[in-house]
Amino acid sequence: MDRLQAMQAYVRVVEAGTFTKAADSLDLPKATVTRLIQTLETHLRTKLLNRTTRRVTVTPDGAAYYERATRLLGDLDELEGSMNQARMTPRGRIRIDVPGVVGREMIIPHLPDFYAKYPDIQIELGVSDRTVDLISDNIDCVIRGGDLTDQSLVARRIGEFHFVTCATPEYLRRHGTPAHPLELTQPPHRMVGYFSARSGKVMSDTFKRGDEVVEVVGNHVLAVNDANAYLNAGLAHLGVVQVTCFMAAPLLKSGGLVRVLEDWTVDPIPVYVVYPPNRHLSSKLRVFVDWVVELLGSQSTAGLKVRCALS
The missing domain is CATH 1.10.10.10 (Winged helix-like DNA-binding domain superfamily/Winged helix DNA-binding domain)
Structure with missing residues (x-):
């Protein structure tokens, strides 16, 4: 044997x-x-x-x-x-899973820089908003946003997403501009819903103004479970959306979206890189994790840790 x-x-x-x-x-x-x-x-x-x-x-x-x-x-x-050169020149395959918007908007556009440093590493990148099981799916690490519920996993906080509430000019022309978050719970206003892929439940949105906290489940005709689909629904005038600053910034500057409820804030979502507790952090995985931390922690690259500084 x-x-x-x-x-x-x-x-x-x-x-x-x-x-x-x-x-x-x-x-x-x-x-x-x-x-x-x-x-x-x-x-x-x-x-x-x-x-x-x-x-x-x-x-x-x-x-x-x-x-x-x-x-x-x-x-x-x-x-x-x-004992071998792999420690000095990391090589081999790693399996990574990231949310759709992180993969498409952040990771993939900057991978040429990663491969310029580590040409011998092969990445299998899962890009979706579904929740994966790191152990049974044999995934080396994931990037996740929000509070972590599985305390058995090893997590390294790498930043946070800030959000802005907005709608298209056409939506505002049709439905008016909301003055208070509770207006989003009933006609004529509506929000684009976002539902959990695991539970199927439409998530609530929390707004804060000073000591006032309002949690609403917006009136909606459409709910999705993908960040890009969520933004596209907002751009199709289907409702008010809460969008990450880095996704909203170019649309706000071009006039495709308009900020609403500007005196209300939304709590940022922490972002983590997560890997199994018993999974050896090999040199190839370590350099990828360090690269992601540097990439997503950069204000100029990802817009993390920075509120929307838009005129």
Whole structure:
């Protein structure tokens, strides 16, 4: 038995939750992964996994073995990295997942600069607003906005998004200009809704003015779950929108959008780069994370940490 390969296969099965996903991520036949786990259990003289037709679960012995195995594999990766040129010249594949607007507007336009520094790194970039499972989907890191609910993940705060409330001139001509956020909850006004891809619930919008706080679920005829679709709906005169400053800035300057409720503020959303707690932060992933922190933390590049400074 190749004990190292068996250990790697076992860790991947635990993280992926199924033999099929584990085999796909390891680029091995499912039968090979199954045989490796069976041989490992025989060698250890203990049952590591409980198998069902849909999923596998970890036994108490399996949980203890997984914890030690992930540490050992991480130490091995670190050792190998320190002993070869890859540490000086990061190379290999990394899987990243980012929200649609971050990928299209921020990351992708600046990737030529990244590849100029690290030409041997291959990035598989998932670009969508859906929530992914870092462990089972075998993703190295994600960029996420908002408060983090999974405290088991490792998160590094890299900035925050500021928002502006706006509408098109045509919308304001048809429906008038709102003077208070509560006007957005009933006709003639309406907002473009944004619903959670996970729960399907339309999210509320919170406005602040001094000590006054107003939370509203706007009257809407359309709700979407993608930031670009949300902005496009606003540009189609379908309602008032709350848009990130970096997306709104060129449209506000050109007159495509007009600010409304300017004396009301919206809390910024924190932005994090997140990765699994047991995932070794390899040199190739580390340089990408550092690059993203520098990129998204730059006021001139991303508009993070800066309120809309628009005339």
